[in-house]
Amino acid sequence: MPQGGANKGEDLRKAAIRELREETGVTSAEFIAEAPYWLTYDFPSKAKTRLKRRWGTNYKGQAQKWFLFKFTGTEEEINLLGDGSEKPEFKEWSWRLPEQVVELAVDFKKPVYEQVLKVFSPYFSSEADEEHTAEYKPNGVAVHK
Secondary structure (H helix, E strand, O other): OOOOOOOOOOOHHHHHHHHHHHHHOOOOEEEEEEOOOOEEEEOOHHHHHHHHHHHOOOOOEEEEOOEEEEEOOOHHHOOOOOOOOOOOOOOOOEOOOHHHHHHHOOHHHHHHHHHHHHHHHHHOOOOOOHHHHHHOOOOOEOOOO
């Protein structure tokens, strides 16, 4: 689940598209939905210590705005070197069912991922209307390893 920051004054949806491109090389994506509220988590003590040592920061946690996109390209487009503008953040990728994403997440992010999947679940549901059922397959995400 590619994630990243928005630049000052940058439209959040455009920032999500930029981060997707930078981290995965994907440019073939159609906007589907936006989470209606921000989701937050606190970093555990060890992560705070690592961040302080690495970047000299005192980050407590993160507030995130989540977006759902439909991948409309082919798998050949996915490039974990991204668009070359940033240091690679992923070692491998795979398509996963939404419920598997929570299982694979680090413990401190699991509650946020559960909430994200709850918010976007109408788009994954087999009971979704015909338009959604046809549009949103396969369901998958890139996961950090």
